[in-house]
Amino acid sequence: MADFLNSYSIQRWLELCPQGYLxxxxxxxxxxxTEAESILEDDDLRTAAIRSTVQLVVGERAALAASxxxxxxxxxxxxxxxxxxxxxxEARHVEIFTERLYxxxxxxxxxxxxxxxxxxxxxxxxxxxxLEKIDSGDFIAGVVGQNIVLExxxxxxxxxMETTNRVPNPKFAHTLAGxxxxxxRHVGFGENRIGSLIKEHPEKKPEVEQMQKDMAxxxxxxxxxxxxxxxxxxxxxxxxxxxxxxxxxxxxxxxxASSQEMQAVLEATVISEFRTRLARIGLEYQAPVxx
Amino acid sequence: xxxxNEQAVLSEVPRQTFELEECGFREVPKKWRKFYRxxxxxxxxxxxxxxxxxVCKVVIRSKREIRxxxxxYCMPCMSRxxxxxxEDGTLQTDVTY
Amino acid sequence: MSEVDRPxxxxxxxxxxxxxxxxxxxxxxxxxxxxxxxxxxxTDNPYGHExxxxxxxxRPDDLTESDKDSLITTLCNYCVGETAAxxxxxxxxxxxxxxxxxxxxxxxxxxxxxxxxxxxxxxxDLGVTDxxxxxxxxxxxxxxxxxxxxxxxxxxxxxxxALLAQNVIxxxxxxxxxxxxxxxxxxxxxxxxxxxxxxERRHLGFGENDLGRLLSEHPGNRRRxxxxxxxxxxxxxxxxxxxxxxxxxxxxxxxxxxxxYIETMDRLGLV
Numbered sequence: 001m002a003d004f005l006n007s008y009s010i011q012r013w014l015e016l017c018p019q020g021y022l023x024x025x026x027x028x029x030x031x032x033x034t035e036a037e038s039i040l041e042d043d044d045l046r047t048a049a050i051r052s053t054v055q056l057v058v059g060e061r062a063a064l065a066a067s068x069x070x071x072x073x074x075x076x077x078x079x080x081x082x083x084x085x086x087x088x089x090e091a092r093h094v095e096i097f098t099e100r101l102y103x104x105x106x107x108x109x110x111x112x113x114x115x116x117x118x119x120x121x122x123x124x125x126x127x128x129x130x131l132e133k134i135d136s137g138d139f140i141a142g143v144v145g146q147n148i149v150l151e152x153x154x155x156x157x158x159x160x161m162e163t164t165n166r167v168p169n170p171k172f173a174h175t176l177a178g179x180x181x182x183x184x185r186h187v188g189f190g191e192n193r194i195g196s197l198i199k200e201h202p203e204k205k206p207e208v209e210q211m212q213k214d215m216a217x218x219x220x221x222x223x224x225x226x227x228x229x230x231x232x233x234x235x236x237x238x239x240x241x242x243x244x245x246x247x248x249x250x251x252x253x254x255x256x257a258s259s260q261e262m263q264a265v266l267e268a269t270v271i272s273e274f275r276t277r278l279a280r281i282g283l284e285y286q287a288p289v290x291x
Numbered sequence: 292x293x294x295x296n297e298q299a300v301l302s303e304v305p306r307q308t309f310e311l312e313e314c315g316f317r318e319v320p321k322k323w324r325k326f327y328r329x330x331x332x333x334x335x336x337x338x339x340x341x342x343x344x345x346v347c348k349v350v351i352r353s354k355r356e357i358r359x360x361x362x363x364y365c366m367p368c369m370s371r372x373x374x375x376x377x378e379d380g381t382l383q384t385d386v387t388y
Numbered sequence: 389m390s391e392v393d394r395p396x397x398x399x400x401x402x403x404x405x406x407x408x409x410x411x412x413x414x415x416x417x418x419x420x421x422x423x424x425x426x427x428x429x430x431t432d433n434p435y436g437h438e439x440x441x442x443x444x445x446x447r448p449d450d451l452t453e454s455d456k457d458s459l460i461t462t463l464c465n466y467c468v469g470e471t472a473a474x475x476x477x478x479x480x481x482x483x484x485x486x487x488x489x490x491x492x493x494x495x496x497x498x499x500x501x502x503x504x505x506x507x508x509x510x511x512x513d514l515g516v517t518d519x520x521x522x523x524x525x526x527x528x529x530x531x532x533x534x535x536x537x538x539x540x541x542x543x544x545x546x547x548x549x550a551l552l553a554q555n556v557i558x559x560x561x562x563x564x565x566x567x568x569x570x571x572x573x574x575x576x577x578x579x580x581x582x583x584x585x586x587x588e589r590r591h592l593g594f595g596e597n598d599l600g601r602l603l604s605e606h607p608g609n610r611r612r613x614x615x616x617x618x619x620x621x622x623x624x625x626x627x628x629x630x631x632x633x634x635x636x637x638x639x640x641x642x643x644x645x646x647x648x649y650i651e652t653m654d655r656l657g658l659v
Contacts, residue, residue, distance in 0.1 A: 010502040011434055018423050018430075027420065064481065064490065068497065071478035072539075077508065077520065080474060084501030087478060091494030092419045094487065317428030318586050320421060322402045324428070345651070346596055347589045353405055364404045368593025369416040371409060386655055388600025 009078070013085040021181055028096040028178045033171035035103050038240040045240060048233040050104050052161075054118040055226065056097040059154060062127035064090040066146040069134040073142060082189050086147075089182040096175055120225050126150075126218035133211060140197050141208045147190025148277050149215045155183040156270045160262075164254050167244035187277070195281040202282075209286045212278065217288035219270070223263055224291070231259035307356040309340045316349070319366045326352050327367060345384055346370045357382060417488040422495035422590075429586055436506035436580040451574055459577065460514055462569065464526040465631060466507045467519070469562050472535035473591075474500035476554040479542035483550070492594055496555075499587040506580050513576070530626040534558070537620065548602050548609055549616050552658075555595025557620045560649045561627065563588050596652055603656060614658045 022028070039045045067086040074080045098111065106114050130145040162176040198204065238255070247254040252265040275285040314328035328350045330343055337343070339356045347368035357363070361374040363384065370386050377383035407415070415421055432438070451459065477496045484490045511519045538558065541550040563585060570581040603610055653659060 010498065010505045013498075014426075014430060014502075015434075018427055022423070023427075064494065068478040068481035068494065071497065071501075072475045077504065080471075081501045081505055084474060084478065084497045087481070088419070088494045088498040091491045095419045095491055098487070318425055318589065319428070320424030321428070323404055326404055345655070346593055348648075349589070354403060362405065364407065364412050365593070366404055366416055366421075367589045369413075369590065369597050370593055371412065371597070386597070386600065388597060388604050 010081050010085060013082075016185075017085075017089075017182070022178060025174070025178065027099045028092070028175040029171045030174060033174065035100075035171055036169040036241070038168065038237075039104070042236070042240060044233055045237055046104055048230060048237070050101060050106060050114065051118045051229065052226070053097055053100050053104065054115050055120055055123055055222075057094060057101065057115060058119050058123055058127070059150070060090055060093040060097060062130065063146065063150055063154070064094055065127075066130055066134055066142065066150065069131070070139065070142050070146060073134070073137055073139040075139065079193060082193075086186050086189070089186070093179050093182070096179075100172065100175065120222050122218045122221035122225060126215055126222060129211060129214045129218065138207075140194060140201060140204050141211050143190055143194045143197075144208050144278075144281075144283070145211055145215060147186050147194070148281070149212055149219075149274065151183050151186045151190060152273050152277060153219055153270055155180065155187055156266060156273060158183065160249050160254070160266055160269075163247045163249045166247070168241035191277055191280055198282045205283060209283055212274070212283070213286035213288050216271070216274070216286070217291055220267060220288060220291045223267055227259050227263040234259050234262075306358065307339060309338070309352075309354055309356075311352055311354060316367075323366050327365075328352060342374065342382060342384060344368060344370060344372070345386060413488060417492040417594075419491055419495060422492075425590075426499075426587075429583060433579070433583060435509045436502075436583045437576050438579060456514055459574075460511060460516060460522065461526045462631070463507050463511050463514075463577075464519075464523045465528050465531055465627075466562075466565075467504055467511075467523050468527045468531045468535065469558065470500055470504040470507060472531075472538055473554065473558055473562070474504055475535075476538050476542055476550065476558070479539065480547070480550050480554065483542070483545045483547050485547060489598065496587075496591055496594070499591065503584050503587070506584070510577060510580060528627055528630050530623055530630060534620065534623045534627065537623070541616075548599060548606075548613060551595055551599050551602075552613050552616060553620055555591050556599060556652060556656075557617065557624060559588055559592045559595060560652065561624050563592060564646070564649065565628075565631070592652075596656065600656055610657055617653065617658050 024030075035049075039049050064087065067083055067090050071080055071083045071087060074083055101111065101114065102108065127150075130142070130150060133141040133145055158176045158180045162173050162180060165173040165176065198208075244255060250265055250269050252261060254262060257265070271285070271287075278285050311325040313325045316324050316327045316329060319327060328341075330348055330350045335350075337350065338352075340353045341350050342357055342363065343349070344351050344365040344367075347365060347370070349365060349367050351363050351365050353361070353363065355361075357374055359374055359376050359382065363372050363374065364370070365372070371388075372384035372386050375383055375385050404412070404415075474497060477493050477500055481490050481493045481497070484493055508519050511522065516522050538550070538553045541553050566581045566585050566588075570578045570585070573581060599613075603613070
């Protein structure tokens with residue numbers, strides 16, 4: 001166990017990230033890259049991009065609060081080291097998505113009011129469930145909520161967004177590619193570290209599973225509202241960017257799928273990943289009711 | 292430059308300008324490195340375009356000769372400061388929060 | 389929302405002194421700044437020192453058994469200090485009043501975790517097989533008291549007091565210890581300490597400047613923070629007094645470091 005945990009060192013993180021895939025990037029993308037003209041020139045598309053980026057900023061702020069809170073709760077040095085790197089990864093994500101809001105024309109003075117205006121209320125509730133666990137000092141529930149549920153959600157959402165932006169908006173796709181690489185580590189830590197802790201504390205299972213159920217409920221409500229709000233601009237977006245070829249995401253061509261189809265494939269992907277990951281650490285996915 | 296009167300006269304004189312080169316200070320991003328250098332201790336004589344940061348003791352460098360009233364930034368410790376004339380007539384800095 | 393509210397700083401001119409204050413703070417508190425700054429001195433220095441051809445444990449260090457034992461005690465106490473700094477900085481993210489402070493503190497969290505890691509690694513190089521147990525056995529109890537007090541301030545959500553305790557007092561204490569120690573340390577330990585001090589320049593500067601801004605906006609806080617400073621000073625002096633035997637160094641240098649700390653408190657008006 002000790003040798004395995006030692007692979008989560010700061011030194012390894014430095015070699016992987018600042019000296020690895022983030023080298024020669026600025027705010028996560030290549031220097032000089034800009035947002036797609038098709039978005040900047042159309043108010044509806046720009047507003048839609050701002051709305052979706054606000055959700056990313058809010059999600060990453062929750063992840064920053066959660067991972068920094070977990071550093072103090074971690075029971076061993078290697079876990080503290082890893083969570084320290086995750087804290088900085090999340091802070092970087094907050095920064096690069098905030099920078100995207102500025103690139104999309106949000107005034108610096110209007111940042112918080114823009115976030116308040118566009119944030120999905122279900123996403124806030126999703127984050128609150130997690131942060132309550134961390135505030136109460138529950139490391140196991142905190143890691144499952146943060147590194148399996150929140151990060152699992154982020155991982156699939158970023159992948160989907162990266163797929164749709166790869167051709168029409170390479171700057172944003174590059175930004176997302178770096179965050180996906182980070183999330184991969186975070187999800188891996190969640191599974192690898194927490195699996196042994198769940199085995200040591202089987203009495204924690206019901207409480208952790210209830211938290212997962214509550215978080216999944218708010219996640220699905222977040223998706224519903226987000227895709228409903230975005231439905232109007234899907235066709236306009238496609239018109240503006242023209243034919244970019246197939247954008248395959250888990251068997252669905254996002255370049256031609258309806259808003260409902262996109263929501264369905266995202267939900268199916270995230271829930272399937274949850275089931276698999278939770279099963280690996282000895283937990284059973286709890287489907288929320290009423291959503 | 293110790294005499295305050297001399298300072299007043301100097302302010303009428305065009306400022307000297309300097310071409311800066313990196314001096315081995317690597318604690319800030321590359322594009323800012325030439326504006327700072329390590330202070331080597333009491334024997335380290337400062338140029339007219341250099342001043343010591345009172346917070347972190349790094350030498351701050353400018354492209355222009357430094358004068359009273361100039362605003363300077365120390366990036367290594369994130370301090371902002373204004374150049375003032377010390378009681379002994381030398382140029383010093385007041386950190387502005 | 390059709391335009392950005394102020395012109396972006398033209399970084400092609402590359403003159404920091406020409407920046408407006410907001411741009412300056414944006415720049416130095418950002419992940420990007422940290423990222424490019426540490427690249428300058430951490431690349432090619434795995435675990436804080438130059439990577440040589442031979443294993444670190446095979447390199448000559450002229451340490452006697454007694455020197456080695458003192459060094460292990462000192463490093464164990466550095467680990468306690470760095471753990472306090474790591475937990476303090478990570479806890480402060482939740483109570484930081486703005487995004488810049490949160491992002492800066494996230495960079496500090498990684499810095500502190502790196503310090504802890506390089507000191508733990510050095511302990512292993514010196515033959516310590518159970519660093520966590522060794523730290524528990526050798527930790528200075530007053531330093532543990534300091535750590536508990538710091539974390540109480542963080543947990544209470546007292547941003548200005550936590551900032552004072554963490555980024556001014558604890559960082560000053562560590563900086564003084566490392567600077568004095570680096571003058572007499574073996575080459576590997578000295579390299580590690582010098583790298584750590586480069587990070588601490590940022591932490592100390594952030595603490596003094598942010599606290600300075602807070603105190604200029606809320607001068608009524610000064611008395612309360614001065615009281616906290618006096619309480620923590622007592623602990624700092626007790627830590628140094630106990631560490632003196634294990635921490636070699638020139639007395640005049642220690643005095644100089646003490647003077648720097650007092651100058652900082654003077655600038656903040658916390659006397």
